[in-house]
Each structure stands twice: as C-alpha cells, then as structure tokens.
Amino acid sequence: MTDTEWLRLNRQICFSLHAASRAFNSVYRLILKDLGLTYPQYLVMLVLWEHGDLPVKKLGEQLRLDSGTLSPLVKRLEGAGLVRRERSAQDERSVRVHLTEEGTALRERALEVPPRIMSATGLDLAEVVDLHARLERLTTALDAAAEAEARAAG
C-alpha cells in the first residue's frame, strides 16, 4: 500500500467512527428535545434510573467522565429540577446525586426513546448487540494503547 493510500484509509476509518458518533448525537438531540435533555444528560439520567442515587465519583466511573465534565452537567440537571445534590454525612468530600420526584417521573416519558433510536439505526437487535460487542473490544484495546502511550511518554 502506498503512503497516500494509507493516509486515505486511515482517514476513512477514524472519520467513520467520529461521524457515526455525531450522527447518533444528532438523532438523540431531536428525540430528546421533548424531554429537555442533551445526550450526555440523558446518559446520566439512565444511570440514575438504573442504579438509583450515586456519588459523582461513581457516575463518572459508569460514564468515563471526570468531574470537569460532570460537575457543571449535574448542576444543569439540578437547575432543571431533575436531581438534587447532597454532601455525604459519612464522607464530606463526596456529593451524592439524588433523583427528584420530577426526575423519577421523567423515566416514563423516556421509555419511548429506545425503540425510536433502534428504529433510527436501521439495525435489528442481533446486529446492534454484535456492534456493541465489537465497540467494547475496540474501546478496551484503545484504552490499553493510550495507557501504553502515556507510560512511554511519561
């Protein structure tokens, strides 16, 4: 393969993931507009609906986001009346994110989102599950590579 072909292939591959992610985001933006949520805010709500109240730290682990992203995001959710933040009594460093009544109630309306998203992908359940598995493996490999790079650089 020539240099030109390598660069071209590289662009296609890496761009396709970037583009797919943004396309997903666009569809979510449209579907979530009614709920008044952005896509990352919706992810936070999904985690809370699934696990119940969590400290910011645990939210970050679930979503691979640090406090620099989560702090203002959760503040916006609090501003919207969907969650409440409370310092833990046991550990004053920790802030627990609680669902409000309104936040809990929003789950009912959010149930219509998954089928609409599934339909938008044009994929059937098996294909989606397969893609999910591939992307998980890819992410794991990329994380390991980033770790190796960071070690090599540091």
Place this chain on the structure above:
Amino acid sequence: MTDTEWLRLNRQICFSLHAASRAFNSVYRLILKDLGLTYPQYLVMLVLWEHGDLPVKKLGEQLRLDSGTLSPLVKRLEGAGLVRRERSAQDERSVRVHLTEEGTALRERALEVPPRIMSATGLDLAEVVDLHARLERLTTALDAAAEAEARAAG
C-alpha cells in the same frame, strides 16, 4: 424484554459508540501531540493533503462540519502556520484554504500516525475495513432518520 432491560440495553449500545469515539480521540491526542494538532485539525490536514487546496465549503462537505466549527478551526491552523486563507477572485464569498510549505512538509511526519493508530485498535486490516463499512451504513441510516424526524417536527 422489560422496560428496565430496554433502557439498560439502549444505554449500553449508544454509550459504546460514544465511548469508542472518545477513546479514539484520546489515542489521537497522545499521538498527535508531537505534531501540534488536535484530532479534528488532523482530519482537515488529511483532506488537504489528499485533495489539495479547497474552499471552506468543500472541506465542510468532506468532514460534515459547518462553518461554525470550521472557521475558528482553520483560523487556528492558520495561526500555526500550516495553512493560508485566500478569498476567491471568481466568487468573493468563497475562501480557499491553501497548504503552506510548512503544512505540506508536516505530511511526512504524519505518515507515522496511521500504523500507530492501527496498532492501537488491536484489529487487523480486514476487521477495520469491515467495521468501517458497518459504521458507514449506520451513519447513513441515522442521517436518514434524523432527516425524517426533522420533517415530522417541522
């Protein structure tokens, strides 16, 4: 499937694409640090190395980015001395982005990026090409769905 399972699966799928995209970004950030480029800036440079000078409009079509993103990004590339912007004489609305000598020279150093990225994915060429095809189809379907949503809403 129960509501809970649906929401959970939905979170996993959509999150996996988001996470993979961010993991890719992290690896690029480390590898591109030496070149002084961000990942989107690198994508712009790849397009310019491949197609030669282009108006901002065409760059946007290649990368699916609008002027709101591209204008400041190209300005930063200009600030770094990699490109030059020139108003078209034929159509005064159009701004053509030219590679500078420095921008052209950077391509040589950028040739080491694709093999490092390939290695970071932990995938072989066939798997990467297959993933690319799946993601392209997914993006096409999502774009069509977004179009349909927008029509329904508007």
Place this chain on the structure above:
DNA sequence: GCCCATTTAGTTGTGTGCAACTCAGTTGTG
C-alpha cells in the same frame, strides 16, 4: 496526635460541535 499522601469535587481554560444569527456577494425573475 501530627504530618503527609490520597481522594473527591469543583474551577479554569482550550477546543470542538452545533444552532441561530449576521453580512457580503451572487443569482434568478420580472
């Protein structure tokens, strides 16, 4: 008990990504 490394949130600054807007230049129509 005291000091220090660690942990948890939060803040600041930079760079996208996108909607909504402005402005200048171009084109189609009567």
Place this chain on the structure above:
DNA sequence: CACAACTGAGTTGCACACAACTAAATGGGC
C-alpha cells in the same frame, strides 16, 4: 435594471470533553 431569494463565511452562545489546577476532607505512618 431592480429586487428578492439564495449562498458562503463568519460570529455568538451554549454544552460537552479534557487537561491542569485548587480546596477540602480523609486516612495511614510515625
């Protein structure tokens, strides 16, 4: 020619994402 519609860049405002930092609280070693 005049005028309205359109087009290409750019600007503004908002919301992530992340690096680098600060501040407060905790826990371990002495």
